[in-house]
Amino acid sequence: MSQPTGQPASSSVPLRGAVDLAAVAAQAKRREQAAASAGASGGSAASGAFVVDATEASFQGVVEQSMTVPVVVDLWAEWCGPCKQLSPVLERLAAEYAGRFLLAKVDVDANPRLGQVFQAQSIPTVVAIVKGQPVPLFQGALPEQQVRAYLDELLRVAEANGVTGRIEGGAPADDAAEPPAEPPLPPLHQKAFDAIEAGDLDAAAAAYEQALAQAPADADARVGLAQVNLMRRTQDADPQAARAAAASAPSDPDAQLLVADLDLLGGHVDDAFARLVETVRTTSGDERERVRQHLVELFEIVGSDDARVAAARRALSMALF
Incomplete structure (x- = not known):
């Protein structure tokens, strides 16, 4: 499925779809x-x-x-x-x-x-x-x-x-009445959020990595880091060129990983999962493990309680065994 792109009301408005953090x-x-x-x-x-x-x-x-x-x-x-x-x-x-x-x-x-x-x-x-x-x-x-x-x-x-x-x-x-005060985010989470707002994805990733170093069980930091990494991997990608490369090289894991990332950003979750499950099926060794880990990271971003994640996990198990 091709990546849809909307057109803003004016070219002065930036256009880049992204999952939120x-x-x-x-x-x-x-x-x-x-x-x-x-x-x-x-x-x-x-x-x-x-x-x-x-x-x-x-x-x-x-x-x-x-x-x-x-x-x-x-x-x-x-x-x-x-x-x-x-x-x-x-x-x-x-x-x-x-x-x-x-x-x-x-x-x-x-x-x-x-x-x-x-x-x-x-x-x-x-x-x-x-x-x-x-x-x-x-x-x-x-x-x-x-x-x-x-x-x-x-x-x-x-x-x-x-x-x-x-x-x-x-x-x-x-x-308008002042909105209720919000509980503050943990300092490193706020640092990451501020960096995202400023467009500094490297600084956001560093903040989440520091949060995880201090608290390895911090699920919000883990998901936040996965989402920032997704944005970093795709921020300079040309969707049309990426899809053409993936279509011409179906056995190239890197090409398939990039298109899966673009699919997820565009809301095509099932397409992203199906592409990587098939890539797991057709690869072996270190390449297969790299694709599997990438898919698991996308599961984290979508959320373990999402029905599409549960279905893709079952498909992944079948592809592995």
């Missing part, structure tokens, strides 16, 4: 818990005005709303790990931007026609609608800084097209 996921989880607590205790429900669950039946109303305010469409599914990292970021930003855009969440399993309409080849996929017209944004679970860049560019595009409204009930962002 364990630190980011942990922060998102804490924010979700804080938001749930605020709702249970009668806290402000203002963000509910800015986020809707859209269905095939209700989507026409969403499109109509795009005539006055840009709509950001989050195409997700319950089984999608990266979706669970990205969606809380989008929801939090919808509240922060206080009605300058509407976030419409679409479960593509329950609403497959909408996934087809937006030509979502992988999820998460995020698109926008301005004056009834689709505006491709990005695919994959991007760090918050990059998501914010896409939203800011979308608002500039919307303003240029005369779409400058605000959702009723939205207050200016400066007047």
Whole structure:
């Protein structure tokens, strides 16, 4: 399967899909818990005005709303790990931007026609609608800084097209209540997160390696390091050239490993796993062990509780024995 690539609203917006890091996921989880607590205790429900669950039946109303305010469409599914990292970021930003855009969440399993309409080849996929017209944004679970860049560019595009409204009930962002304080990350995890935000993946890897040296059982650091290494391996890759090389050299483990990494970044988890299981099957000795270890690292990134990991582990066992 070819690697899909979205086109940003403007060339000034960076485009690079990536799985999010364990630190980011942990922060998102804490924010979700804080938001749930605020709702249970009668806290402000203002963000509910800015986020809707859209269905095939209700989507026409969403499109109509795009005539006055840009709509950001989050195409997700319950089984999608990266979706669970990205969606809380989008929801939090919808509240922060206080009605300058509407976030419409679409479960593509329950609403497959909408996934087809937006030509979502992988999820998460995020698109926008301005004056009834689709505006491709990005695919994959991007760090918050990059998501914010896409939203800011979308608002500039919307303003240029005369779409400058605000959702009723939205207050200016400066007047929004301060979000609950988050428990701090462990120092080395925060150092890694800051390095990722700054684009310094080598420094992020070094911080996670130091955390593991101090606490070998630190699962978050182990997964974070695996994800940073995945980003480092693919940051300069040309997807089209990589796929051509893998197709012309099916027995070359390095070529297959790179395409598997690209598949995982694009949300094609089953494709990535199947490619490496087949490579294990057709290699031997040190090469086979290297591919096996690489596949196990990808299992770590996706998560051991994911059904696709369980299925791929069974396939790996059969390939080995």
